[in-house]
Amino acid sequence: MRILLIEDEPLLGEAVATHLKKTHAVDWMQTLDDGAQAIETVSYDLMLLDLNLPDGHGLNFLRSIRKSGRPLPVIVITARDQIRDRIDGLNAGADDYVVKPFDLDELSARIFAVQRRASALPNPRQRIGAIEVDQAARKVWRDGEELQLTAREWALLDSFMHRLGTIVSKSKLEEVLYGFGSEIESNAVEVYVSRLRKKLGSNSIRTLRGLGYRMDR
Amino acid sequence: MRILLIEDEPLLGEAVATHLKKTHAVDWMQTLDDGAQAIETVSYDLMLLDLNLPDGHGLNFLRSIRKSGRPLPVIVITARDQIRDRIDGLNAGADDYVVKPFDLDELSARIFAVQRRASALPNPRQRIGAIEVDQAARKVWRDGEELQLTAREWALLDSFMHRLGTIVSKSKLEEVLYGFGSEIESNAVEVYVSRLRKKLGSNSIRTLRGLGYRMDR
DNA sequence: CCGCTCCATTCAGCTTCGTGTCAGTTTGGG
DNA sequence: CCCAAACTGACACGAAGCTGAATGGAGCGG
Numbered sequence: 001m002r003i004l005l006i007e008d009e010p011l012l013g014e015a016v017a018t019h020l021k022k023t024h025a026v027d028w029m030q031t032l033d034d035g036a037q038a039i040e041t042v043s044y045d046l047m048l049l050d051l052n053l054p055d056g057h058g059l060n061f062l063r064s065i066r067k068s069g070r071p072l073p074v075i076v077i078t079a080r081d082q083i084r085d086r087i088d089g090l091n092a093g094a095d096d097y098v099v100k101p102f103d104l105d106e107l108s109a110r111i112f113a114v115q116r117r118a119s120a121l122p123n124p125r126q127r128i129g130a131i132e133v134d135q136a137a138r139k140v141w142r143d144g145e146e147l148q149l150t151a152r153e154w155a156l157l158d159s160f161m162h163r164l165g166t167i168v169s170k171s172k173l174e175e176v177l178y179g180f181g182s183e184i185e186s187n188a189v190e191v192y193v194s195r196l197r198k199k200l201g202s203n204s205i206r207t208l209r210g211l212g213y214r215m216d217r
Numbered sequence: 218m219r220i221l222l223i224e225d226e227p228l229l230g231e232a233v234a235t236h237l238k239k240t241h242a243v244d245w246m247q248t249l250d251d252g253a254q255a256i257e258t259v260s261y262d263l264m265l266l267d268l269n270l271p272d273g274h275g276l277n278f279l280r281s282i283r284k285s286g287r288p289l290p291v292i293v294i295t296a297r298d299q300i301r302d303r304i305d306g307l308n309a310g311a312d313d314y315v316v317k318p319f320d321l322d323e324l325s326a327r328i329f330a331v332q333r334r335a336s337a338l339p340n341p342r343q344r345i346g347a348i349e350v351d352q353a354a355r356k357v358w359r360d361g362e363e364l365q366l367t368a369r370e371w372a373l374l375d376s377f378m379h380r381l382g383t384i385v386s387k388s389k390l391e392e393v394l395y396g397f398g399s400e401i402e403s404n405a406v407e408v409y410v411s412r413l414r415k416k417l418g419s420n421s422i423r424t425l426r427g428l429g430y431r432m433d434r
Numbered sequence: 435c436c437g438c439t440c441c442a443t444t445c446a447g448c449t450t451c452g453t454g455t456c457a458g459t460t461t462g463g464g
Numbered sequence: 465c466c467c468a469a470a471c472t473g474a475c476a477c478g479a480a481g482c483t484g485a486a487t488g489g490a491g492c493g494g
Binding site for chain 1: 451452453454455456461462463
């Protein structure tokens with residue numbers, strides 16, 4: 001099971017990461033930015049999110065994740081005295097929380113519990129015109145018929161789904177496909193948009209010349 | 218719910234028994250002999266089995282229980298350093314394991330999970346296309362004909378059944394087969410998927426390239 | 435204690451399929 | 465009408481996955 005830990009205190013982060021690595025695959029990020037990038041590129045089973053971070057408050061991040069419809073279970077980490085945070089955290093869509101300082105075994109137990117709960121729920125589906133998407137199962141239907149998408153095609157669709165109604169630049173999509181900083185010199189994005197259109201229907205993705213692409217809801 | 222605890226360390230046994238007695242009926246035995254006698258006379262819903270016991274190793278006991286076809290859910294208790302035991306435990310038919318020292322709440326969570334799995338329905342047969350599965354009895358039918366699955370095959374099928382409709386990653390399946398952290402470098406998962414398909418029918422398990430596998434309901 | 439059987443594990447050779455690239459074509463803005 | 469941007473069909477390559485076969489070990493019956 002793959003866990004994303006977002007925690008900026010080195011000592012705590014180190015302790016948690018070490019403990020969890022006995023039983024899970026753990027990626028440890030120290031900023032929201034890195035965390036955001038991580039969940040764009042890797043599929044995690046669970047996220048541990050500290051709320052007080054150098055580059056902003058975790059609650060907005062959490063809200064944006066929930067808004068995007070991603071079914072990622074989240075456990076929030078808060079300080080003892082910030083009860084307000086806990087309540088807001090649960091309102092914002094956290095599945096559980098732990099209070100600093102916490103016992104590492106307790107953390108394991110909560111992870112286990114959340115995980116069990118999460119896998120019992122049916123997957124949420126998102127609908128866009130004739131397209132229906134189940135992000136957890138990576139399933140896509142068009143007019144009720146299931147489509148087979150490849151990894152790259154899915155990555156693109158995913159990007160569009162998270163930015164419905166806004167323009168996604170070509171360079172952003174390149175980044176999605178090939179990671180940051182890859183100086184690719186080809187029309188790969190165009191090729192994949194083309195392939196996606198063929199599967200989703202040609203009116204699913206709009207071209208905005210010189211700017212990028214846009215998917216409307 | 219009636220639980221049989223087989224554990225020879227007085228302190229641990231006492232702690233576990235006391236904790237569980239808040240929510241369950243617990244019988245605590247300190248030897249395999251007593252344990253064996255207990256399951257002959259009383260009908261238990263679950264057994265907690267320590268492997269290192271004064272009168273022998275618990276694995277043989279577990280094996281004999283499984284061989285007898287008794288559908289008793291078993292959670293194995295092992296020491297931190299005996300990974301080998303864990304793997305063997307799952308091979309021998311354990312439903313789950315906890316590692317000493319463990320958190321009592323984690324134990325409760327695991328008991329709950331195993332129990333839910335074991336007794337999901339009064340007649341817990343689940344149907345998936347031409348496949349029918351009785352998880353409690355560990356039996357599988359295809360078109361009404363019973364199939365014989367090996368321990369590994371069953372472990373895989375079990376994983377799929379608990380995540381119907383969602384993707385199960387290869388690493389997750391490796392974890393199921395070999396426990397976490399086994400630096401395995403082989404295509405064992407592929408081999409077992411292949412064998413399962415041969416038995417269940419080739420359209421039972423979908424491959425998602427680069428992601429894992431998925432079984433649909 | 436010895437063979438027998440079944441299962442787990444590994445390996446190698448094969449197949450399938452996703453990917454990236456290119457070339458020729460189409461589109462649309464200026 | 466022209467040119468740049470975008471589109472798309474085709475193709476070659478390599479990675480990922482599949483599966484039959486060989487090996488060795490554990491359990492079991494004789």
